Amino acid sequence: MVVDDGHDRVVYSKTQNGLLNAICIETYMKTVVAHVMWALLMLLFAAQVHAATDIIAVPDPVREYVSPSGQYRLVIRRNETRASISVFNYQDGVNVSWSSEIAHRFGPRFAFVSDNGQVILVDEWLNRFTDHAVTVFDSSGKVIASYSTDDIAQTLSATRQHVHKTATIGAWIQSQPVFDQSAHAVLFKCADKPLLVDVATGLLSVVTEAEEIAR
Amino acid sequence: MKLTITLLLLLSFPFLRAHAAFIDIKPIQVCDDAGTTCAGMNFFENFTDKIWAQAGIDINFLSSAQILETDWLDVDIDSNPANGELDNEAIAMIDYADANINDSNATLAINMFFVDLLDSSAGFFGLGCGAPIYAAFCVNRTGIFISDNIFDINRYDTIAHEIGHVIGLTHGGFGAGGAENLMTSGGSRSVPTSLNDISPDGLGLSNLTDAQIAEVYNSRFVQEMPEPATWLLMMAMTALFIPKRRTAC
Numbered sequence: 530m531v532v533d534d535g536h537d538r539v540v541y542s543k544t545q546n547g548l549l550n551a552i553c554i555e556t557y558m559k560t561v562v563a564h565v566m567w568a569l570l571m572l573l574f575a576a577q578v579h580a581a582t583d584i585i586a587v588p589d590p591v592r593e594y595v596s597p598s599g600q601y602r603l604v605i606r607r608n609e610t611r612a613s614i615s616v617f618n619y620q621d622g623v624n625v626s627w628s629s630e631i632a633h634r635f636g637p638r639f640a641f642v643s644d645n646g647q648v649i650l651v652d653e654w655l656n657r658f659t660d661h662a663v664t665v666f667d668s669s670g671k672v673i674a675s676y677s678t679d680d681i682a683q684t685l686s687a688t689r690q691h692v693h694k695t696a697t698i699g700a701w702i703q704s705q706p707v708f709d710q711s712a713h714a715v716l717f718k719c720a721d722k723p724l725l726v727d728v729a730t731g732l733l734s735v736v737t738e739a740e741e742i743a744r
Numbered sequence: 745m746k747l748t749i750t751l752l753l754l755l756s757f758p759f760l761r762a763h764a765a766f767i768d769i770k771p772i773q774v775c776d777d778a779g780t781t782c783a784g785m786n787f788f789e790n791f792t793d794k795i796w797a798q799a800g801i802d803i804n805f806l807s808s809a810q811i812l813e814t815d816w817l818d819v820d821i822d823s824n825p826a827n828g829e830l831d832n833e834a835i836a837m838i839d840y841a842d843a844n845i846n847d848s849n850a851t852l853a854i855n856m857f858f859v860d861l862l863d864s865s866a867g868f869f870g871l872g873c874g875a876p877i878y879a880a881f882c883v884n885r886t887g888i889f890i891s892d893n894i895f896d897i898n899r900y901d902t903i904a905h906e907i908g909h910v911i912g913l914t915h916g917g918f919g920a921g922g923a924e925n926l927m928t929s930g931g932s933r934s935v936p937t938s939l940n941d942i943s944p945d946g947l948g949l950s951n952l953t954d955a956q957i958a959e960v961y962n963s964r965f966v967q968e969m970p971e972p973a974t975w976l977l978m979m980a981m982t983a984l985f986i987p988k989r990r991t992a993c
Contacts, residue, residue: 581878581909582821583902585930587867607866610896634897635866655897656923657935658947693923693934693947700923700934 587635588654596642597712601626603642612636616646616670627670632661638699639706641715643728649715651726656700658689665731674731684733687720695720764800765966767907768853769888770846771808774819774837774860779812784892785858791900794942795926795950796907799957801966803907806853809845811837818861819889821871830873830883838873838887848874848886852965854910856888856903869894869930870902872909874965886910886965900936901926901950908956911963919953926950 587607594603602617612635615628626646631637637650646668653659658678665674676684678701682692692701696719706717715726716736723736775782785808792803820831841855842848848855854874862868871889873882888906893899905926913927914920920927923934924943936942936949943951960966 581871581873581881582868583870583899583905583930584865585867585869587865655899655935656931656933657937658941659937689947696923696934 585655592636592640594640594642596644596646597708598644600644601642601646603640603648605636605640607636610634614640614648614650614666616642616648616668618646626668629666629670631664637661637664638702641706641708641728643708643712645728647728649726649728651706651715651717652699652702658693658700662701663726663733665726665728674733676733681719681724681733685720685722685724685735687722692720763797763802763969765961765969766802766804767796767911767965767967768804768806768851769907770806770841770848770851770853770855771858772841772845772855773808773810773858774816775810775812776814776817777812779810781817782810783817783858783860784895786895788894788900788903790939791936791942791950792904792907794939795901795904795952798943798952799960801960802969803904806846809841811840811845811857816857817859818864819857819859821863821868821889829881830885834871834887834889835883835885838885841887852967854886854888854907854965856890856906858890858892860892862889862891866893867930869899870906872906874910875912875963877912877914878909898937901933904950905933908960911960911965913956913959918955918959920956922951924948924951925956926952927956 588605590607592605594605595601596603600619602619604615604617606613606615608630611630612633613628613630616626618624618626631650633650633653635654638652638654640651641649643649648666650664650666651662653661660677661675662678662681663674663676664672667673678692679689681701682689685692695703697703698705702717702719703721704718706715708714709716709725713728715728717724725734725736726732727734769787771785771787773782773785787805789803789805796803816833816837819837820833822831837857838848838855841857846853846855862871869891872878873888874886888903888910890903890906894902908927915927915929918927919925921932922928923932924947925933934947934949936947938946941947941949943949
């Protein structure tokens with residue numbers, strides 16, 4: 530009798546015996562069902578583990594971002610108590626431009642470094658309204674602007690409730706922030722409005738429809 | 745006179761009127777062997793109470809206890825997912841507390857362990873065992889584990905969330921799943937940063953649906969609050985035993 534010690538051999542055997550084939554297929558199906566049941570059981574247990582917990586996926590211990598031209602590199606480290614950022618200048622060999630601990634526990638959700646070495650951090654990793662919604666550093670590492678989620682709601686003339694209801698990323702961001710075409714500003718949507726963060730000045734502004742089309 | 749005292753008592757303790765039920769929590773702080781370094785402990789009580797007040801439940805934190813065991817500061821919760829069960833270290837902690845501090849199943853006061861880390865993971869904030877739905881994974885044990893990382897980031901809703909698991913709520917059932925709901929999984933839930941954003945106020949966060957509220961009343965850990973009439977009866981009975989001042993004839 531056929532011993533099912535490997536489904537590859539059983540299934541792909543070229544025997545002409547129909548009865549043997551039927552037995553092989555039956556055995557194979559039993560094996561498949563057993564494996565599927567086992568996988569489902571494991572999935573069930575895995576789901577239970579996650580179902581009884583409060584867990585978030587924390588960011589990688591080290592994240593790197595490069596400026597559009599490649600001249601600057603931003604490194605974010607998730608340390609034990611607070612995250613830190615370092616900016617490296619690649620123009621004349623590799624120089625550390627500046628390095629600093631930041632207020633974010635796990636680091637920002639999004640980060641950008643410009644071709645002049647300025648840095649913009651957007652949101653915390655945590656899903657909540659935050660005091661560190663947008664932070665802008667100049668090329669020497671000095672914070673030139675810092676906005677809370679409430680500041681942003683005010684800039685947008687939006688209610689906090691509307692900001693939260695329209696959020697698709699975390700608790701208040703509606704679209705993924707990106708550099709605009711000039712790479713002099715970071716653009717994203719919040720409360721149904723496009724918001725611009727100027728890299729050089731740190732100023733926030735709401736983009737009009739015409740400006741958005743032009744961009 | 746007695747009626748006035750009763751009325752004053754009821755006015756002084758709003759929980760006698762506002763809550764239909766209560767849950768007892770026995771906090772257990774884990775420290776190193778020498779007892780010099782302990783996990784942080786805080787109940788975020790205002791937040792926990794406001795969240796569960798939606799269900800008419802008062803969360804009652806009992807006096808805390810300590811366990812001195814360095815190995816349990818970073819507790820293995822699920823280091824062997826293949827067997828789909830709570831890790832032996834977590835089981836050992838629960839069994840130790842049940843035997844030496846408070847037997848959760850007998851007293852219905854849920855042991856809540858405050859530790860440094862869960863599974864050595866900075867993003868693992870809490871776990872709640874006790875509901876029948878998690879019996880297989882929890883190996884029929886009851887207990888809550890809280891990482892003190894929640895105090896670094898003021899994750900105000902984790903304790904309330906884990907209590908929800910113990911009394912039968914899941915991440916997706918009974919209307920959970922939206923960012924505003926208390927029981928939505930950690931990665932998708934919006935976390936309140938002030939009492940003003942907890943439902944029914946502000947952003948309406950940490951919300952509980954009617955179906956969730958109905959479900960939690962099936963849990964044996966949700967204990968019925970004596971009705972005001974019962975309180976009155978108890979106080980009247982107590983009053984009978986208060987020695988009266990003798991008056992001179």
